[in-house]
Amino acid sequence: MSLTIGVDIGGTKVGGGLVDEDGRIHATALRPTPADDTSGVIQAVSEVVEELRGEHEIEAVGIGAAGWISADRSTVMLAPNLSWRNEPLRDKVAAAIGLPVVVENDANVAIWGEHRFGAAQGFRSSVLYTVGTGIGGGIVVKDGLLRGTNGVAAEIGHMRAVPEGRVCGCGRKGCLEQYASGRALTQAAREGAKAEPDKAALLLDLAGGDPDAITGKEITGAAQQGDAVALAAFDTIGYYLGNSAADLVQLIDPGVVIIAGGVVDAGDVLLDPVRKHYAKALAxxxxxxxxxxxxxxLGSKAGVIGAADLARHLT
Ligand SMILES: [Zn+2]
Incomplete structure (x- = not known):
């Protein structure tokens, strides 16, 4: 059995898995992500790796991190959540653990996991949206990740959905992330509940009567029970996601478009409007x-499985 380790550096936790060549996770380990502390994160990654390594023969370690990763997959050029700038993560972790290491963008490791063992298996080209607080993107073309010249391709969340629209954290205006992320869903639902409280009775009830207390959990619960404002909020983000996917189909002609990330746990209340607006945009x-x-x-395991598999193919 060939074993590698995949590590996912998230905003709150560093999670790792011991993964075989068929994408099966044999053990997991977890540490909290130290805030604003590069050496602390490297320490946490090393601890996760050592815990999983035990007595096993490990070939390599793959790390997924949110942010812009250099084309040679060694350096985190910019990680907004970790305040990292040009951090040579690969070499620092490799020095700490004495194993070959590869670093990749978190959405890229997610689509790689889905491509090898999940919803994109069997398709040579695919597109993935991770819809969470923000929107990440990954693209596989001809069985390879689309990385681009500088390593920062496939930032689907920062493609423009609305010219001169809402200001985005990336510095541009009107990015898809500002209209179709979990944050945008919450914004749409809160605004809807304030404008038409009668139609949001269930949603407001779940949120204790306070529109500003509405979160994704209440929106999903209310939408699944037919609340009009909650359903309209999903329709709004579905509109932007569906139209974006229709554009990417023109560009990539993928075999499948995958929606991942926390918001997809809502199921059909999200996917139905995405599919409706996607079909409309291509009609x-x-x-x-x-x-x-x-x-x-693969859910939240996609990153660990994808990172581990990328590490295997490095060696
Ligand atoms: Zn942006």
């Missing part, structure tokens, strides 16, 4: 085969 095109929109199947 007037000449009749050609078109990729299906599917939910990711």
């Amino acid at each position: 007037e095109r000449v009749d050609l085969p078109v990729a299906e929109i599917k939910a990711a199947t």
Whole structure:
């Protein structure tokens, strides 16, 4: 059995898994992510690796991190959540643990996991949206990750959805992330509940009567029970996601479009409007085969499995 370790550096926790060549996780380990502390994060990654390593023969370690990763997969050029700038993560971790290391963007490791063992398996090209607080993106073309010249390709969340629209954390205006993320969903639901409280009775009830206390959990629960404002909020983000996917279909012609991330746990109340607006956006095109929109199947494990598999293919 060939074993590698995949590590996912998230905003709150560093999670790792001991993974075999079939994408099966044999053991997991977890540490809290130290805030604003590079050496602390490297320490946490090393501890996770050592715990999983035990007596096993490990070939390599793959790390997924949110942010812009250099094309040679060694350096975190910018990680907004960790305040990292040009951090040579690969070499520092490799020095600490004495194993080959590869670093990759978190959405890239997620699509790689889905491509090898999940919802994109069997398709040579695919597109993935991770819809969480923000929006991440990954693209596989001809069985390879689309990394670009500088390593920062496939930032789907920062493609423009609305010219001169809302200001985005990346510095541009009108990015998809500002209209179709979990944060945008919450914003739409709160605004809807304030404007039309009668139609948001269930949603407001779940939130204790306070529109500003509405979170994704209440929106999903209310939408699944037919609350009009909650459903409208999902329809709003579905509109932007569906239209974005229709554009990417013109560009990539993928075999499948995958929606991953925390918001996809909502299931059909999210996927139905995405599919509706996607079909609408392509309806007037000449009749050609078109990729299906599917939910990711590996869930939160995709990153660990994908990172471990990328590490295997490095050696
Ligand atoms: Zn942006």
